[in-house]
């Protein structure tokens with residue numbers, strides 16, 4: 001499942017190819033891929049045709065392509081979705097679901113999605129009440145800014161966190177508090193900050209929260225520089241290259257291997273139907 005760094009890699013790649021291009025042709029090849037566009041596939045196509053893409057933006061793992069009509073095409077990649085820009089004459093991908101012709105370039109934007117959990121929809125841009133400077137698609141306007149957004153407010157986040165009766169990792173995965181942090185990067189940032197995932201947020205001190213945010217930003221930026229983490233062979237960036245940040249992981253997926261800091265064996269614990277990886281030596285579990 002792509003997380004923020006992977007989606008950012010896609011965003012930058014797609015923006016390079018689509019910004020300034022005008023849609024001259026749209027084909028929805030699988031209705032499931034536009035199921036959230038409730039007005040239907042025909043309306044989806046009509047609202048794209050003859051419109052130009054002005055920018056490609058991201059919040060957390062949500063990605064949208066701004067149109068000169070005041071709408072945006074929102075892309076949710078789900079488990080296996082890919083946005084590829086390819087020459088028109090290039091053979092169709094096996095799981096190609098939507099095809100968008102980009103004039104005057106001899107290229108098209110292709111939404112490829114094997115498992116069809118992802119989707120595309122057209123939604124109006126509204127003012128961003130979460131503090132961002134550009135408009136945001138109405139359906140995701142409740143999603144908090146991500147920590148790499150220049151408008152992300154550390155003080156507000158810290159204060160909100162300490163008022164909540166929750167555990168730190170649950171808070172990091174709560175998209176109404178902070179977006180773009182998935183299981184992998186949460187575990188990596190908590191390892192760097194030496195915090196156990198079950199620490200109650202109400203008891204965290206302000207410098208601990210600041211430190212955690214810095215580690216989170218570092219880990220996201222490092223992953224971004226490496227092209228994202230890719231455990232899923234289905235996930236590739238816009239040029240078809242897989243990310244390779246997984247080599248740099250210190251905790252996630254390393255159960256039983258020695259901690260790079262203290263040598264204790266990394267432990268795996270059940271967490272929200274998934275797993276949390278942490279070091280028993282440097283990330284002590286909270287008492288009772």
Ligand SMILES: [Zn+2]
Pocket residue numbers: 259260261262263264279280281282283
């Ligand atoms: Zn350790």
